[in-house]
Amino acid sequence: MSFEQPSPDANRIPAIAAIGVSKRYGRHAILEDVHLTVRSGEVYALTGPNGAGKTTLIRTLTGLAFPTGGQVYLLGQNVHDKGSRARAHLGAVVEAPAKFYPRFTGQDNLTHHAHLAAMAPGAVPVGRDRIRDVLAQVELTHMAHRPVADYSLGQRQRLGVAAAILARPRVLILDEPTSGLDPLGISLIHQAVSDLAAAGGAVLLSSHHLREIAGYAHTVGILSSGRIVDTVDLRARQRAYRFRVTDPARAADALRDLPFVRAASARTPYVLADLRSDQDVPRAWAALTDAGHAVYEAGPDLFDLQEYYRGRIEA
Numbered sequence: 001m002s003f004e005q006p007s008p009d010a011n012r013i014p015a016i017a018a019i020g021v022s023k024r025y026g027r028h029a030i031l032e033d034v035h036l037t038v039r040s041g042e043v044y045a046l047t048g049p050n051g052a053g054k055t056t057l058i059r060t061l062t063g064l065a066f067p068t069g070g071q072v073y074l075l076g077q078n079v080h081d082k083g084s085r086a087r088a089h090l091g092a093v094v095e096a097p098a099k100f101y102p103r104f105t106g107q108d109n110l111t112h113h114a115h116l117a118a119m120a121p122g123a124v125p126v127g128r129d130r131i132r133d134v135l136a137q138v139e140l141t142h143m144a145h146r147p148v149a150d151y152s153l154g155q156r157q158r159l160g161v162a163a164a165i166l167a168r169p170r171v172l173i174l175d176e177p178t179s180g181l182d183p184l185g186i187s188l189i190h191q192a193v194s195d196l197a198a199a200g201g202a203v204l205l206s207s208h209h210l211r212e213i214a215g216y217a218h219t220v221g222i223l224s225s226g227r228i229v230d231t232v233d234l235r236a237r238q239r240a241y242r243f244r245v246t247d248p249a250r251a252a253d254a255l256r257d258l259p260f261v262r263a264a265s266a267r268t269p270y271v272l273a274d275l276r277s278d279q280d281v282p283r284a285w286a287a288l289t290d291a292g293h294a295v296y297e298a299g300p301d302l303f304d305l306q307e308y309y310r311g312r313i314e315a
């Protein structure tokens, strides 16, 4: 598969694509055959135990580290062969907290970032209004004219995210952007990330905060010992309904081909169905009854990412 060819439909090119990425330090394998894709408008959360390789993967995705094998493409450009073109639309915080000039104010640091961003090929200029807006978005307006040396660690972290989103990047990559932040800081970062994705940006971030991830990420990649052991489509999980029946496997067969059922599977004693909307629940129930199944219970299949993660990591 080549991402270098111009595509008739640019939106079909993944914003981030890792293809068979591996990384070794000496004889020690840190990443093994990692494949992942993040599309425009998607928030992809990378999680996994300490030492799983998340930071190494993020450094490789942003071009800061070179893979031993495989390739990484940002918007179709190989980040290790065509670094400046690939990173032209990238905003990132990889080393936390991001580096700033401590004696400059937060606003002056962002102005400096805006000048740097303006040098990228195809850059859209960042005006003063935008700087004011991002400072407000991370609730640092009151600190805008104070030197960064006066900022707390959490405030510096928020300024780092403000700098990363300043030029409205089409791709945003953040390594643990919420670690060490207070609850307000965490929700500000989540809102900023969600807004960028809603405007069509692609976001990949790493986090250990599973409960929060479950609230706003679309996809969760679980990295364990350098491998993506699972990719969870949270939207599909949260759309799932379950019906308690006596023969879940046969009930899944009865549902699978119906036009309003995206997917169906058995998890004894339930048949799970990914339905297009709530209104399809009675239709699915009727279809099961028509196929001879007695339905004893029906309702949303509440997905517990924390529980699921524990199962995948301990499996």
Ligand SMILES: Nc1ncnc2c1ncn2[C@@H]1O[C@H](COP(=O)(O)OP(=O)(O)OP(=O)(O)O)[C@@H](O)[C@H]1O
Pocket: 025, 030, 048, 049, 050, 051, 052, 053, 054, 055, 056, 057
């Ligand atoms: N420069 C390096 N040289 C040798 N080994 C390294 C290097 N950088 C990272 N490692 C090793 O790679 C493994 C993965 O580290 P990494 O920091 O990517 O994990 P992580 O998933 O981000 O962990 P955490 O959740 O604790 O931040 C660890 O065993 C680490 O010791």
